[in-house]
Amino acid sequence: xxxxxxxxxxxxxxxxxxxxxxxxxSSSVPPYLFWYVQYPNQGLQLxxxxxxxxxxxxxxxxxxxxxxxxxxxxxxxxPSAHMSDAAEYFCAVRRMDTGxxxxxxxxxxxxxxxx
Amino acid sequence: DGxxxxxxxxxxxxxxxxxxxxxxxxxxxxxxxxxxxxxxxGLRLIYYSQIVNDFQKGDIAEGYSVSREKKESFPLTVTxxxxxxxxxxxxxxxxxxxxxxxxxEGSRLTVL
Numbered sequence: 001x002x003x004x005x006x007x008x009x010x011x012x013x014x015x016x017x018x019x020x021x022x023x024x025x026s027s028s029v030p031p032y033l034f035w036y037v038q039y040p041n042q043g044l045q046l047x048x049x050x051x052x053x054x055x056x057x058x059x060x061x062x063x064x065x066x067x068x069x070x071x072x073x074x075x076x077x078x079p080s081a082h083m084s085d086a087a088e089y090f091c092a093v094r095r096m097d098t099g100x101x102x103x104x105x106x107x108x109x110x111x112x113x114x115x
Numbered sequence: 116d117g118x119x120x121x122x123x124x125x126x127x128x129x130x131x132x133x134x135x136x137x138x139x140x141x142x143x144x145x146x147x148x149x150x151x152x153x154x155x156x157g158l159r160l161i162y163y164s165q166i167v168n169d170f171q172k173g174d175i176a177e178g179y180s181v182s183r184e185k186k187e188s189f190p191l192t193v194t195x196x197x198x199x200x201x202x203x204x205x206x207x208x209x210x211x212x213x214x215x216x217x218x219x220e221g222s223r224l225t226v227l
Contacts, residue, residue, distance in 0.1 A: 034216075043220045044205070100171075101146065107155060
């Protein structure tokens with residue numbers, strides 16, 4: 001089974017609109033969860049992470065995500081999109097119920113921001 | 116500045132040739148990783164190493180080899196056995212405590 005699923009390979013929003021990128025995970029125990037952003041031909045940059053504690057996590061550039069154990073979700077949101085937010089976003093999990101100490105990534109969501 | 120350096124950024128190779136991608140980090144991280152990125156498939160784990168002189172296969176290790184002789188370095192060799200090597204390769208390192216990865220800028224390999 002896929003460890004992490006991102007719904008929607010492409011999302012388009014208008015500048016100033018809400019951004020919502022969806023991520024669901026599968027794990028028998030709560031994993032560590034991450035959101036990364038990638039600009040063309042570059043590496044990935046960490047936006048935010050959830051390990052333990054507060055389930056609402058704030059990251060850089062105004063993004064935040066909420067860990068919902070009952071829904072096995074970790075959706076990424078931003079209240080108001082900016083043109084500079086156009087990029088590809090990846091959700092990743094580190095499962096704590098296996099011995100593998102590496103992140104598994106979703107297939108990515110490309111965000112377009114329309115003027 | 117501390118970070119991860121990958122080289123070369125762009126590489127072209129003929130079929131049947133082995134190529135080695137370099138990854139160096141000065142973050143003093145114990146763990147290092149190689150991922151392959153293809154359009155629409157996200158990142159897939161090739162190999163990872165938690166400590167010097169030890170490494171584990173990831174999900175798509177066939178046709179690749181690595182070494183970890185120094186803490187700072189984790190080179191990846193793409194062998195001629197890799198059937199479809201054209202891709203964007205990303206190296207990362209981690210301090211290990213939370214699993215957060217720090218990425219290099221990537222190397223784009225094209226097989227002619």
